[in-house]
Amino acid sequence: MLHELSIQDLGVIESARIEFGPSLTCVTGETGAGKTMVLTGLGLILGAKAVPETVRTGAEAALAEAVMDAPTDADITARLADAGVEQEDDGTLIVARTVGASKRSRTVIGARTVPQSLLGDVAASLVTVHGQHDQARLRTSARQRDTLDAYAGDGHRAILTDYRAAWDAWVHASQDLAAMEQGADAERAEVARLRDDLAAIDDLAPQSDEDVDLAAQAKVLEHAEDVRLGAAAAHAALGGDEEYTAVAAIEVARRAVSDAARHDPALEALDGRIADLGYAAADLVTELASYLDGLDGDPARLDEIHARRSDLATLARRIGVPDVAGVLDYAERARPRVLLDDTWDETLTLRREAVDATRAALEEAALRVHHARQEAATALAQAVRAELSLLAMPDADFAVSVTPAEPAAHGADLIAMTLASHPGAPHRPIAEAASGGELSRIMLALEVALASRAYEGPRTFVFDEVDAGVGGRAAVAVGERLSQLARTHQVIVVTHLAQVAAFADTHVVVAKSTDGSVTRAQVTHVTGEQRVEEIARLLSGQDDSQTARAHALELLEGSGVRP
Numbered sequence: 042m043l044h045e046l047s048i049q050d051l052g053v054i055e056s057a058r059i060e061f062g063p064s065l066t067c068v069t070g071e072t073g074a075g076k077t078m079v080l081t082g083l084g085l086i087l088g089a090k091a092v093p094e095t096v097r098t099g100a101e102a103a104l105a106e107a108v109m110d111a112p113t114d115a116d117i118t119a120r121l122a123d124a125g126v127e128q129e130d131d132g133t134l135i136v137a138r139t140v141g142a143s144k145r146s147r148t149v150i151g152a153r154t155v156p157q158s159l160l161g162d163v164a165a166s167l168v169t170v171h172g173q174h175d176q177a178r179l180r181t182s183a184r185q186r187d188t189l190d191a192y193a194g195d196g197h198r199a200i201l202t203d204y205r206a207a208w209d210a211w212v213h214a215s216q217d218l219a220a221m222e223q224g225a226d227a228e229r230a231e232v233a234r235l236r237d238d239l240a241a242i243d244d245l246a247p248q249s250d251e252d253v254d255l256a257a258q259a260k261v262l263e264h265a266e267d268v269r270l271g272a273a274a275a276h277a278a279l280g281g282d283e284e285y286t287a288v289a290a291i292e293v294a295r296r297a298v299s300d301a302a303r304h305d306p307a308l309e310a311l312d313g314r315i316a317d318l319g320y321a322a323a324d325l326v327t328e329l330a331s332y333l334d335g336l337d338g339d340p341a342r343l344d345e346i347h348a349r350r351s352d353l354a355t356l357a358r359r360i361g362v363p364d365v366a367g368v369l370d371y372a373e374r375a376r377p378r379v380l381l382d383d384t385w386d387e388t389l390t391l392r393r394e395a396v397d398a399t400r401a402a403l404e405e406a407a408l409r410v411h412h413a414r415q416e417a418a419t420a421l422a423q424a425v426r427a428e429l430s431l432l433a434m435p436d437a438d439f440a441v442s443v444t445p446a447e448p449a450a451h452g453a454d455l456i457a458m459t460l461a462s463h464p465g466a467p468h469r470p471i472a473e474a475a476s477g478g479e480l481s482r483i484m485l486a487l488e489v490a491l492a493s494r495a496y497e498g499p500r501t502f503v504f505d506e507v508d509a510g511v512g513g514r515a516a517v518a519v520g521e522r523l524s525q526l527a528r529t530h531q532v533i534v535v536t537h538l539a540q541v542a543a544f545a546d547t548h549v550v551v552a553k554s555t556d557g558s559v560t561r562a563q564v565t566h567v568t569g570e571q572r573v574e575e576i577a578r579l580l581s582g583q584d585d586s587q588t589a590r591a592h593a594l595e596l597l598e599g600s601g602v603r604p
Contacts (some may be wrong), residue, residue, distance in 0.1 A: 042501050042531040043168070044108040044133065046086065048564075050100035051140075052078035053553060057564035062547035065527035068535045069542050069575060070551035075562030076535050079551060080505055083107075083533075085138040087168055088148075088161025096142040106137040113498070114166045120159060126151035136160065168501040171484060179458075179484055180472035186456040188487055189441060192494050193417035200409050201452070207406040208450055211399035218392040232382040235375040238360055242372050245356055252365040255350050262343040272333050280326035288326060291319040407453035414443045414454055421490060428486030431522055433515035434479065436463045439471075439486075458483075478510030485519065489526055501531040508538045516540035520600065539579035543596035548572050573597070 047058045053075045059068075070076050081095055085105040096103045111128045112118060121134075128134060128151065137149040138160075148157045179185065190197060221228075261268055280288035295315040302308035353365055360371050381388060418441035425439045438461040446455045459468040460475050460483070468474075475483060485507050492500065508519050520541040526532055527546070536542055550571075553562050567575055573593050580596075581589035 042110050042499065043083075043533070044110075046079075046082055047104070047106045048078070048082040049104040050097035051082055051103040051105065052095055052097060053560050053562040054078045054082070054564065055097065055561050057562070059549055059564055060547070060566065061531065061533060063531055064546040065524055065544060066531075066533045066547040066549060067542040067545035068533070068549045068551060069537070069579060071553065071578075072537075074551045074553040075564075076551045078562065079549075079564065080503075080535060081105075083503060084170070085140065086136045086160075087164035087170065088157055091138065091140040091146040091157075093140060093142050093146075096140055101142055102144065103140040103142075104137065105140075106135065108133050108135055109167060110134070112163055112166045117163055117166050121150065121163070124150070124155050124159060125153045126155065127153075134163075136163075168503060169488070169496075170503040171488060171505065171507060179480065179487075180470075182456055183451075185441075185458045186451060186454070188458075188491070189414060189417055189421060189443075189456055192421045192491055193413055194494055197410075197413045197417060200406075200413050204403075204406040204410050204452060205450070207399065207403040208448065211396070211403045211448075214392065214395040214399045218389075218396050221389055221392055229382065229385070232379055235379050239372060239375055239379060241356060241359065242368060245352055247353055247356070247365045247368055249369060250365065252350065252353050255346050255353075259343065259346045259350065262346065269333065272329055276326060276329040276333065279322055279329070288319065288322045291315060291322055295319055403448055404453075407448050410452045411443060411445060411454055414452070414456070418443050418456075421487075424490035424493070425483065425486045428489050428522065429482065431518060432482040432486060433518040434462075434482060437461070437479070438464075438468070439483065440468055476510060478512070478515065481507055481509050481511055482515065482519065485522060489522065492526060492530055499530050501533065502526065504532070504534045506535055506537065508534075508536055508541050511538065513540075517596075517599075520544040524600070537579065539576045539593065539596060542576055542579060543593075543600040548575065550575050 042063060043061050045058060045060045048054050049056050057079075059079070068076055068079055078095070081089075082105040085091065086107040086109075111132055111134050112121075126134070134151055137147075139147040139149075148155055148160050150160060150163065179188075190201060278287060280286045295312065298308055298312045298315055302312050353368075357364060357368055360368055362368055362371055422439055422441045426437070429435070429437045429439060440459050440461075442455075442457045442459065444455040444457070446453055458471050460471045460479070461468045462474055462479065466474075471480065471483060485504070488502065492502070504523070507523075508516055511519055516538045517540045520538070520543060523532055523534060523541065524544040534541060534545075542548060548567050550565050550567050551562055552565065553560060555561070565571075573590060576593035576596060577583075577586060577589035580586075580592050583589060
């Protein structure tokens with residue numbers, strides 16, 4: 042539940058703190074007094090979008106802060122723990138939203154900055170909000186379907202999950218088949234071209250990095266004489282037939298140092314290093330000699346290399362790639378498509394069978410969803426009719442129809458909530474048959490029905506003018522039903538009706554004042570005489586009407602709630 046809400050610099054509210062009771066809390070006030078900002082503050086701590094324009098004129102930022110019970114949902118609890126959020130000792134969470142007029146907004150839970158989406162998920166697990174826009178959405182088939190599915194409970198959600206998996210399987214199978222059938226001619230023409238390319242590649246049989254290796258060989262052969270002379274000169278200098286070579290000089294040096302080392306052991310290390318140098322020079326002489334023996338200066342070999350390079354370049358141009366690496370990559374990608382063409386007919390048959398099989402599974406899943414929705418529709422209609430009889434609509438006949446339709450992502454049913462407002466009247470969609478006041482009461486009846494089936498444990502309900510279009514005895518009935526709902530759940534209601542406010546266990550009044558230049562809203566918890574005066578004002582629009590005051594006392598006495 043929500044324990045308290047603090048607001049600073051939000052709209053006309055400079056500073057306010059509201060303590061919510063565990064049962065029914067009503068928020069009243071004159072039109073334009075700032076009740077909307079109370080709802081805006083509630084919306085912020087429930088994860089609604091931050092709007093900089095709502096920041097009070099002249100302030101840098103607005104703040105909404107609340108104390109609420111920590112959620113019991115295991116997934117939400119785990120996400121809060123991952124974010125480093127810690128509960129208070131009494132099991133509550135402190136939630137804060139800062140809305141900057143010209144700077145970034147912040148969302149804080151338990152002293153940790155978190156994404157706004159996490160706060161929204163936390164709030165959704167604890168609080169249900171209904172405003173006048175929700176009444177408009179209730180007129181849509183999609184919202185009616187969602188309401189029915191919520192009422193059907195956890196078991197139905199599992200059936201819907203299975204249906205969604207069947208739907209996804211059928212969609213994917215259908216897409217695979219369509220891609221194969223719709224582009225069959227173009228695909229097979231493309232595969233024919235790939236076959237020709239692969240045949241050319243296989244005939245030439247290029248090897249990895251072959252073009253690079255051939256270019257290096259060509260460069261050597263094109264300068265074969267310069268290469269031979271350079272290698273021969275190095276061979277001669279190191280250890281050729283000349284009298285003075287590097288190998289000979291190193292050997293002379295080694296012998297001299299070796300003789301001297303017999304008299305000074307300090308030279309032994311140098312003797313070893315000179316010997317190693319001699320071995321290395323001798324190895325170089327051997328390798329150079331081997332290189333010179335294998336050096337190919339045959340012009341015919343150079344012609345072969347040029348021809349091979351030309352063939353490889355022609356193949357690369359044909360395929361549209363720069364080198365042999367691109368040719369080999371192209372071949373690797375083309376072969377699976379050619380292989381698929383080899384088994385085209387077989388693959389096409391398999392994909393058609395997959396579509397048939399997944400469609401059959403989808404229809405079976407849709408039938409299970411349909412039966413579950415029919416059962417839930419009957420129960421929901423009965424529950425709503427019972428609620429409407431308590432909301433001054435005893436003759437109204439509410440029904441929920443579940444009509445088979447083509448499968449879609451949400452199922453294969455069309456859901457329609459209908460109303461016959463009096464005996465003998467035909468059933469019509471509630472969007473057509475229900476007036477504004479009747480729609481308000483239907484929404485309340487639905488929420489009460491959902492509270493008994495769709496939610497585990499106590500929950501917080503926030504209603505924004507759920508009594509819109511309602512008056513007289515119907516208004517009293519709405520107040521009574523909200524009071525009954527508040528016996529098991531926390532209910533917060535913004536209302537203009539004295540008949541509803543009279544049932545409040547906690548009554549909060551938003552009043553506006555101005556000094557001629559600055560307008561401020563004050564939020565006050567009223568009891569006793571102040572509450573009588575507020576209910577009288579709601580009845581007559583006047584603060585000092587004795588008739589309204591007497592009626593206010595009568596309403597309070599009839600509600601069973603002490604002023």
